[in-house]
Amino acid sequence: MLAYRHAFHAGNHADVLKHLVLAQVLRYMNEKDKPYTLVDTHAGAGGYSLQGRYAHKKDEFETGIRPLWNEASGLPAPLADYVQLVRDFNDGGKLVQYPGSPAIAQRLLRETDRLRLYELHPTDFRILESFLATRPHTQVDMSDGFAAITRELPPPSRRGVLLIDPSYELKTDYGKVVHAVRDALQRFAQCVILVWYPQLQLVEAAQLPKRLTAAAAAAPKGWLNVSLSVAESGPDGFGMTGSGMFVINPPWTLHDDLAQCLPVLVNKLGQYDGARFSIEQQAV
């Protein structure tokens, strides 16, 4: 049984980066009428309380969504849009809950778009299933999200987004992510693929962006790699110092949208003087 529960980390700096990028990609997909499919291979519980003992164990959201939530105005438009999604999930009141990727999808997908969600943890699966019970064109599966790619791609409308967001609790996840990207591109080269990755003092983590770059060589619209480093590693060398999103076949607007937002994220979420961001792109 896997021990990872996203409820401990909901709304942290990594969620902010991930969900900012996800929201921008879905907004872009919505510019065309033709329906698309979003496959979320590691979906989590859907949404999270920020009031319970999980979120309060380390209060990670206090250095993630909170500083942006407290910013009444003046955020760049894509960041303001993301914060508004979080506000909508809180009915405009106090910050008491945080939307996971399925909740963001539920808010942004049109009724005709298909949603495919995979979650292995039985408790999170049950919460997720009931959360999305009434959404049309939705399937929630308690099975391995990596294995879902064979089943889900290519999607019927030939428009699709694949979000791969593992916990990397098992070191084998790093290799599985690279394999999943290669497999997905082979089945459906135009797929917009989003891979979240952690910045850790670990060889596998450090090598992942390079391995993804190699895997993305087959993508007709290139790739974009954005990372946000916010903290120093702990005295024992452990701890996540930041994270990144590797986007394959990115919307052509994404680079400039993120270039507006990342300096603000460094300023608001950075926990030391060395906080920084990077955006690399290979456009085809």
Ligand SMILES: C[S@@+](CC[C@H](N)C(=O)[O-])C[C@H]1O[C@@H](n2cnc3c(N)ncnc32)[C@H](O)[C@@H]1O
């Ligand atoms: C980082 S969390 C997902 C967060 C979610 N995507 C979000 O943005 O709100 C990773 C989730 O993957 C689940 N998980 C781990 N291995 C899995 C697998 N092979 N297939 C599907 N889910 C898995 C974990 O239980 C955990 O809930």
